[in-house]
Amino acid sequence: MTARLEVLAGVVLGALVVALTLAFGDKALLDVLMRLAIFGLLALSLNILVGYTGLVSFGHAMFFGLGAYSFGLLMQSGAVSIPSAALITLVVACIWGGVVGTFCIRLDDIYFSFLTLAFQMLLYSIIIGWVSLTGGDQGLMGGIPRPPFLGINLAEPRQLFVLIVVVFVVCVLAIRQIVQSPFGFALRMIRDNAERARFLGLPVQRYKLIAFVLSGFFGSVSGILMSLYVSGAYPNFAFWSMSGDAIFMIILGGLTVFLGPLVGAAVFLLLNDNITRLTEHHGIVMGVVLLAIVLGMRKGFLDVLDEWWQARASRAEARAGGDRQ
Amino acid sequence: MNPEALLACLTTPACIVTQVSAGMIIGMLIFLVASGVTLIFGVLKVVNFTHGSFYMLGVYFALTAYGLTGSYAVSLLAGAIGVGLFGVVFERFFMSKVYNADVLMQLLVCYAFILILDDVVKTVWGGDFLKMGMPEEFALPPIKVWDGFVPPFYAFLTVFAVLIAVLVAALLGLTRFGKIVRAAAVNRQMVSVLGINTSLVYALIFGLGSVLAGLAGALAAPVRSAVPGMGFDILIESFIVTVIGGMGSMGGAFIAAIGIGLIRSFGTIGFPLATEGVMFAIMAIVLLIKPTGLFGRRAA
Amino acid sequence: MTARLAITGLMKRFGGVVATDNVTLDFAPGSLTAIIGPNGAGKTTFFNLITGKLKPDGGEIRLDGVDISGQTQSEIVRRGIGRAFQVASIFPRFTVEDALTAAVLTHRQQTSSMLRRFPLPDAASRAREIMALVGLERVGKTPSRYLSHGDQKLLDIALALALEPKVLLLDEPTAGMGPEERWQMIERVQRLWSEVGMTLVFIEHDMDIVFKIAQTIRVLRYGKVLAEGTPDEIRSNEAVIEAYLGTSLEEPA
Numbered sequence: 104m105t106a107r108l109e110v111l112a113g114v115v116l117g118a119l120v121v122a123l124t125l126a127f128g129d130k131a132l133l134d135v136l137m138r139l140a141i142f143g144l145l146a147l148s149l150n151i152l153v154g155y156t157g158l159v160s161f162g163h164a165m166f167f168g169l170g171a172y173s174f175g176l177l178m179q180s181g182a183v184s185i186p187s188a189a190l191i192t193l194v195v196a197c198i199w200g201g202v203v204g205t206f207c208i209r210l211d212d213i214y215f216s217f218l219t220l221a222f223q224m225l226l227y228s229i230i231i232g233w234v235s236l237t238g239g240d241q242g243l244m245g246g247i248p249r250p251p252f253l254g255i256n257l258a259e260p261r262q263l264f265v266l267i268v269v270v271f272v273v274c275v276l277a278i279r280q281i282v283q284s285p286f287g288f289a290l291r292m293i294r295d296n297a298e299r300a301r302f303l304g305l306p307v308q309r310y311k312l313i314a315f316v317l318s319g320f321f322g323s324v325s326g327i328l329m330s331l332y333v334s335g336a337y338p339n340f341a342f343w344s345m346s347g348d349a350i351f352m353i354i355l356g357g358l359t360v361f362l363g364p365l366v367g368a369a370v371f372l373l374l375n376d377n378i379t380r381l382t383e384h385h386g387i388v389m390g391v392v393l394l395a396i397v398l399g400m401r402k403g404f405l406d407v408l409d410e411w412w413q414a415r416a417s418r419a420e421a422r423a424g425g426d427r428q
Numbered sequence: 429m430n431p432e433a434l435l436a437c438l439t440t441p442a443c444i445v446t447q448v449s450a451g452m453i454i455g456m457l458i459f460l461v462a463s464g465v466t467l468i469f470g471v472l473k474v475v476n477f478t479h480g481s482f483y484m485l486g487v488y489f490a491l492t493a494y495g496l497t498g499s500y501a502v503s504l505l506a507g508a509i510g511v512g513l514f515g516v517v518f519e520r521f522f523m524s525k526v527y528n529a530d531v532l533m534q535l536l537v538c539y540a541f542i543l544i545l546d547d548v549v550k551t552v553w554g555g556d557f558l559k560m561g562m563p564e565e566f567a568l569p570p571i572k573v574w575d576g577f578v579p580p581f582y583a584f585l586t587v588f589a590v591l592i593a594v595l596v597a598a599l600l601g602l603t604r605f606g607k608i609v610r611a612a613a614v615n616r617q618m619v620s621v622l623g624i625n626t627s628l629v630y631a632l633i634f635g636l637g638s639v640l641a642g643l644a645g646a647l648a649a650p651v652r653s654a655v656p657g658m659g660f661d662i663l664i665e666s667f668i669v670t671v672i673g674g675m676g677s678m679g680g681a682f683i684a685a686i687g688i689g690l691i692r693s694f695g696t697i698g699f700p701l702a703t704e705g706v707m708f709a710i711m712a713i714v715l716l717i718k719p720t721g722l723f724g725r726r727a728a
Numbered sequence: 729m730t731a732r733l734a735i736t737g738l739m740k741r742f743g744g745v746v747a748t749d750n751v752t753l754d755f756a757p758g759s760l761t762a763i764i765g766p767n768g769a770g771k772t773t774f775f776n777l778i779t780g781k782l783k784p785d786g787g788e789i790r791l792d793g794v795d796i797s798g799q800t801q802s803e804i805v806r807r808g809i810g811r812a813f814q815v816a817s818i819f820p821r822f823t824v825e826d827a828l829t830a831a832v833l834t835h836r837q838q839t840s841s842m843l844r845r846f847p848l849p850d851a852a853s854r855a856r857e858i859m860a861l862v863g864l865e866r867v868g869k870t871p872s873r874y875l876s877h878g879d880q881k882l883l884d885i886a887l888a889l890a891l892e893p894k895v896l897l898l899d900e901p902t903a904g905m906g907p908e909e910r911w912q913m914i915e916r917v918q919r920l921w922s923e924v925g926m927t928l929v930f931i932e933h934d935m936d937i938v939f940k941i942a943q944t945i946r947v948l949r950y951g952k953v954l955a956e957g958t959p960d961e962i963r964s965n966e967a968v969i970e971a972y973l974g975t976s977l978e979e980p981a
Contacts (some may be wrong), residue, residue, distance in 0.1 A: 295819035386547030
């Protein structure tokens with residue numbers, strides 16, 4: 104699909120969802136869709152690293168938490184409007200991503216995962232410890248003011264819903280463009296064989312860092328949306344289990360197919376809500392589901408389909424005279 | 429921030445003794461967990477992210493055993509053996525299935541078990557803080573050192589942990605088993621061809637690493653409150669220690685663990701809010717200057 | 729004629745072992761050279777030194793007169809020394825065409841764009857040229873991991889070609905192949921060399937292949953140059969026969 108077609112499809116689908124929901128949906132559907140957009144964006148942004156660059160970050164929630172807290176605090180200060188608070192937050196997230204990323208990409212494989220996790224726990228402990236600023240384990244108290252801007256009033260749920268969908272669509276299209284660009288394919292080269300990519304002359308470390316910052320950028324966008332949605336920010340946004348959930352979503356949906364993480368987020372939220380409703384043993388059930396997927400399929404649902412499709416296509420090519428032996 | 433208090437402590441022998449002994453037990457607990465992670469990684473090339481949860485299990489096993497028997501010796505054994513057996517089962521039935529898969533799959537198996545174990549512990553022991561209290565064996569007057577006092581259990585914990593470290597080092601360095609393990613770490617296939625059951629070796633190493641975590645848990649039980657999810661902090665700290673000390677270097681981990689323990693202990697006086705920050709800053713500096721850690725060997 | 733690649737007094741030690749011992753060799757522009765020698769003779773080390781994977785302990789490596797020893801791998805690649813690996817080093821999840829397009833983009837330093845779409849038409853057509861050159865167009869849409877062993881080796885070579893190297897180093901291009909596949913491979917390599925007109929150096933164990941296609945042969949042993957010359961000269965070189973090749977050369981190839 105070309106870039107133009109994708110933009111068209113994204114806009115049409117987004118408009119359709121918004122129109123249908125506003126026309127027929129109730130408050131519950133609005134909530135479900137907003138959460139799906141927020142967590143879908145979180146998972147998609149993480150997949151820039153996990154699925155496309157081959158870097159398994161276990162600390163992605165740091166951007167989620169950073170986005171939510173930074174935005175929330177700026178709004179609570181009362182000094183800035185929503186757009187400028189969002190802008191400042193994104194700049195902060197990029198700087199944090201740049202600094203933390205510089206350290207993390209020095210290590211490979213599991214050590215990268217561990218180091219991202221460690222930096223996330225650093226942020227978490229700052230949030231918990233700096234009570235006077237962040238409200239500690241109570242979270243940002245008193246709600247986040249949402250003053251109108253440019254004629255948009257986000258205190259009104261339907262307007263908030265439209266904004267979240269619009270931001271979501273724009274971000275998804277942007278991520279799609281990035282992973283389909285020459286840069287995105289350079290990231291795939293690093294994922295597949297970093298040593299060979301380096302030998303072809305690719306500045307591997309620099310590209311990893313850029314991917315890290317980009318992933319953090321979109322992750323913090325989802326954090327901003329989250330703080331708008333719940334009108335607050337809570338320490339669990341930056342807790343390790345949030346990072347774990349994001350990875351969980353990716354593996355549920357699949358990491359090789361672009362929209363896999365979004366599908367995964369949908370399945371995850373469905374599972375999560377129903378399990379919470381049905382049983383107290385949330386952790387046990389989620390853990391067993393995860394084990395079943397990892398040990399049973401070893402990849403996500405869409406990955407299985409994609410693999411099957413590719414294998415079929417290459418067999419077809421082989422039949423068409425590819426294999427001479 | 430309270431530099432005056434820190435200075436005051438550093439000029440008072442009694443305070444130094446108290447803080448050093450507190451720092452030593454923090455450091456030794458981190459070291460035991462870290463050495464388990466390092467041992468498993470060194471041979472099996474997988475990082476056991478559940479090691480913090482194993483530590484937690486050790487605490488709870490020890491609590492229950494102490495409640496049943498009233499003997500701390502038994503609860504040490506329960507922690508060590510219980511977690512060791514659990515580790516072997518975990519390795520055989522789950523971790524060994526993803527040795528050849530990528531890091532993501534290994535991490536997810538561990539994550540699943542962290543979720544499950546936290547929930548299981550909550551179901552069995554409840555979600556509230558539990559305390560063992562000081563075992564009767566150690567209800568003794570404190571030991572006077574210099575001008576300060578050291579609780580006898582602190583001294584026991586420190587000496588015991590060092591002893592365990594020496595034992596493990598001897599096991600790996602001097603015995604035939606150690607020879608096999610070191611060979612398997614370098615070339616599993618070759619060892620396998622020589623007729624040694626490497627799966628058994630792997631399970632034993634995983635079990636040994638788990639014993640270390642279980643022991644750490646049992647040693648922590650008298651001085652820490654037990655709560656589901658308590659394993660995570662020590663997992664992070666043990667990782668920081670391995671990075672600073674150098675991956676695969678037990679000696680490095682030992683020294684770094686003591687360092688981190690002392691920072692935590694003195695930090696609570698001088699910079700209570702910044703202790704985490706200082707730990708991370710040290711790790712960051714080490715990574716910048718020497719990415720392989722202070723005592724790490726450069727990869728070929 | 730001045731050498732394209734001139735190596736003078738190259739040294740490399742690993743601990744006490746001298747892996748490359750005062751090696752001095754010239755490679756003329758457009759030449760086709762085989763490097764042979766028993767296992768452990770230091771052939772792969774020699775390649776690793778030229779490509780910057782290992783840092784030499786002494787000596788010079790001059791490419792068109794410029795000393796490149798001590799430069800990083802990516803600098804050396806950019807200067808025009810390409811390499812294919814003993815075990816094919818490819819991008820498993822890329823299709824052949826995408827892998828080559830990405831390699832061409834990397835070579836042209838066009839990978840930084842996030843606003844354009846992969847594949848850029850220029851790079852894609854260059855990729856197809858390379859595919860045609862090495863004979864991979866029949867599997868262009870196949871993910872690399874599904875390729876046969878031989879095709880993976882070909883792709884590895886093709887990736888190196890994407891960098892438009894002046895000198896191409898092939899580390900055992902026929903390793904792990906059956907006899908028939910070997911000859912196909914080596915014919916391709918030879919055709920490639922004659923069509924592209926670059927300087928080609930390859931390590932090979934199959935003496936039939938070496939003596940059939942190489943213009944010059946260099947024999948390494950214990951990290952030293954034991955002999956060099958045309959296949960006929962090597963065939964009759966006493967030192968080579970005695971030290972390494974034994975009597976097997978007396979038999980007709």
